[in-house]
Amino acid sequence: MSSKRVVITGASGLLGRAVLAAFKNSQWTVLGTSFSRTGEDLVSIDICNHAKTEELIRNFMPNCIVHCAAQRFPDKVDKDLDGTIRLNVEATKNLAVLAAKLGATMIYISTDYVFDGTKPPYSETDTPNPLNTYGKTKLQGEQVTLESSQDHIVLRVPVLYGPVEYIGESAVTVLLQLLFDSESNKLVSDSEIRYPSHVDDIAFICVKLLELKQTNADVKGIFHWGGKESMTKYGMVQDIASVFQLPMSHISPDPNQSQGASRPHNAQL
Ligand SMILES: NC(=O)c1ccc[n+]([C@@H]2O[C@H](COP(=O)([O-])OP(=O)(O)OC[C@H]3O[C@@H](n4cnc5c(N)ncnc54)[C@H](OP(=O)(O)O)[C@@H]3O)[C@@H](O)[C@H]2O)c1
CATH class of the missing domain: 3.40.50.720 (NAD(P)-binding Rossmann-like Domain)
Structure with missing residues (x-):
């Protein structure tokens, strides 16, 4: 075999x-x-x-x-x-x-x-x-x-990111939804550092x-193993907006720690 x-x-x-x-x-x-x-x-x-x-x-x-x-x-x-x-x-x-x-x-x-x-x-x-x-x-x-x-x-x-079956499947792609929802102003975390x-x-x-x-x-x-580029969620949104040529004037960086389950500030591998 x-x-x-x-x-x-x-x-x-x-x-x-x-x-x-x-x-x-x-x-x-x-x-x-x-x-x-x-x-x-x-x-x-x-x-x-x-x-x-x-x-x-x-x-x-x-x-x-x-x-x-x-x-x-x-x-x-x-x-x-x-x-x-x-x-x-x-x-x-x-x-x-x-x-x-x-x-x-x-x-x-x-x-x-x-x-x-x-x-x-x-x-x-x-x-x-x-x-x-x-x-x-x-x-x-x-x-x-x-x-x-x-x-x-x-x-x-x-x-992780990559091809998704629905937009919320990855913590990276889910950010695209924030760009689509341009009706209301939003704060996006600019605190925790990630390596997508x-x-x-x-x-x-x-x-x-x-x-x-x-x-x-x-x-x-x-x-x-981890990606080399460091980004906050806000940084990811900036990159996604640039790639998809979407406006992001309704999105502002939030310097405070994210709510919900505690998350590491920077766990670079
Ligand atoms: N996604 C990330 O950002 C990330 C980051 C760091 C580490 N990881 C780790 O990477 C690994 C893969 O994550 P992922 O993002 O691919 O997860 P995922 O998209 O949520 O997929 C989870 C998988 O587990 C299967 N599953 C759930 N319950 C099951 C059960 N009772 N019996 C058998 N299979 C079951 C699901 O099957 P169905 O969908 O068919 O129900 C699905 O295939 C995980 O160990 C995760 O901890 C993920």
Whole structure:
């Protein structure tokens, strides 16, 4: 059997779609899973159902798993903490343990939100200190992944953008809506600093990591990757307005910290 067999969880999501395409284009045999969305090439499964997930994965016999599925909207996490722990932590542990039993490497996609954002830039050896519940559950997901096998990989990435199915799917593209709603004046955060990263770049890194892993056992543990350009939300709006040639005189920078779930000020990776 080919040694290039990969399961991608969350393959219907913003990042997972790009990861699925990148592995297919690199001649891997791919099984992509979704939950509520259907689609060609996708198997719909609730990965919180451990027995069904194990059956699906054992039948496919992957030598790699890229685990993208998660609840990643901080405000939704706070509304359903039990469900988030089941998905971000317990389902992750089940996958990581199963991968280890099958001799497969798992990449767990994590986030810059595991850091508190007070002392950027952060290296892979810096101590995480998540400020919000989302970051805490993602850090727990990292821990159960790395405890399950020394061969597993944690890839931390910052805010993502790329092709979207709806404008609010990415924290970057959602800003376009502010430009469309030009009837009323708006304040947009000019406080927290972000490093937006394209999903195709992250997908490329996942393929490269797992291809390198085939010949180099030292490819394991924690990796960071982030875009080079620093921007506040207001800066992103300025760039989007310029690209789409939209007026933004109704939008003003807000120097205050954002409301809602606590977010790191600058968690540059
Ligand atoms: N987006 C960002 O800015 C960002 C930044 C840093 C890190 N990350 C991390 O990157 C990874 C991918 O994020 P994303 O933006 O692609 O997320 P997303 O667009 O919200 O996609 C989440 C995926 O998880 C699936 N899913 C949800 N509940 C599930 C369940 N119970 N069983 C199986 N699958 C389930 C969804 O399936 P359906 O849609 O079919 O229901 C979807 O495919 C996550 O680990 C996230 O923490 C994201």
